[in-house]
Amino acid sequence: MSPRSQMQANALGAQAILPAETPPSALLDKVGAMLGLLRDSGPETVLQRRFVRASAAFAGLLEAAGSDGPLPVQAINDSVEAINRAADDGNLDTWLDMVWQHDDATYQHCLLVSGLVAAFARKLGFGESDRQLMTTAAVLHDVGKARIPLDILRKPGRLTPAERAVICQHPQIGHDMLVAQGGFAPAVLAAVLSHHEMLDGSGYPHGIGADRIPDPVRMITICDIYAALIERRSYKAPMSPEEAFATLIGMGDKLDRDLLRAFGNVVLNSSVARLGKMMARPAASAAAEDAA
Ligand SMILES: [Fe+2]
Numbered sequence: 001m002s003p004r005s006q007m008q009a010n011a012l013g014a015q016a017i018l019p020a021e022t023p024p025s026a027l028l029d030k031v032g033a034m035l036g037l038l039r040d041s042g043p044e045t046v047l048q049r050r051f052v053r054a055s056a057a058f059a060g061l062l063e064a065a066g067s068d069g070p071l072p073v074q075a076i077n078d079s080v081e082a083i084n085r086a087a088d089d090g091n092l093d094t095w096l097d098m099v100w101q102h103d104d105a106t107y108q109h110c111l112l113v114s115g116l117v118a119a120f121a122r123k124l125g126f127g128e129s130d131r132q133l134m135t136t137a138a139v140l141h142d143v144g145k146a147r148i149p150l151d152i153l154r155k156p157g158r159l160t161p162a163e164r165a166v167i168c169q170h171p172q173i174g175h176d177m178l179v180a181q182g183g184f185a186p187a188v189l190a191a192v193l194s195h196h197e198m199l200d201g202s203g204y205p206h207g208i209g210a211d212r213i214p215d216p217v218r219m220i221t222i223c224d225i226y227a228a229l230i231e232r233r234s235y236k237a238p239m240s241p242e243e244a245f246a247t248l249i250g251m252g253d254k255l256d257r258d259l260l261r262a263f264g265n266v267v268l269n270s271s272v273a274r275l276g277k278m279m280a281r282p283a284a285s286a287a288a289e290d291a292a
């Protein structure tokens with residue numbers, strides 16, 4: 001903060017100058033404000049701050065996961081806290097509005113699934129520690145994708161069977177990463193490994209059935225598929241919340257009916273439906289199969 005440093009910064013076109021020891025949270029708030037994510041004040045600003053922090057935590061998480069480094073446990077916990085407090089405020093719609101502004105599909109998906117799971121767990125009356133576990137599992141559910149080649153992960157258009165087989169390794173890869181690092185709860189490991197398993201045994205990677213799929217995993221699976229259906233992807237139009245929910249219902253014995261009914265109360269009785277109507281396009285019939 002010396003006058004000379006500030007002069008040099010201004011000469012470079014600085015929009016803001018902060019002391020070197022500025023805490024990361026204050027730095028993120030500043031960057032968020034400069035990007036226009038944070039407005040002056042008001043009830044939504046707190047949520048937006050949480051969103052910026054969760055996004056930053058995801059950036060650290062995915063970078064570490066892709067580069068063989070240890071996963072940043074503190075950043076994961078921070079994002080879980082931010083997402084659960086956002087769910088406390090009951091403002092899923094604002095959360096989703098911010099998710100849609102994010103330009104990276106992987107972040108968007110993780111932030112979306114995490115927001116949905118946090119809202120779902122809260123709706124079901126889970127206690128704080130179970131909500132933390134559920135949201136941690138949601139934050140980490142696709143962490144194995146960080147090790148999938150980007151040309152496959154981001155391929156526009158349908159995948160070949162060989163490419164699909166590579167993508168289908170992500171639950172096992174993610175699970176093995178967490179086991180190798182250690183310190184993750186069994187419920188989190190189960191969700192990362194089994195979030196693509198179906199109750200009728202038709203899922204992957206192990207084709208296990210209802211007797212081996214616990215409720216928290218079933219909840220994450222529902223949120224994961226729903227998220228994939230309402231997301232915008234280069235190869236498919238997003239479904240409206242009503243269409244996406246109807247698609248989940250149409251999956252019959254693959255998903256838990258009781259949990260699905262409860263999930264309907266989370267996503268259909270709010271202005272999420274309004275948002276969905278704004279985005280509604282004809283639904284692709286194979287979209288459920290593509291749910292990532
Ligand atoms: Fe996945």
Ligand SMILES: [Fe+2]
Nearest residue numbers: 141142224292
């Ligand atoms: Fe996913």
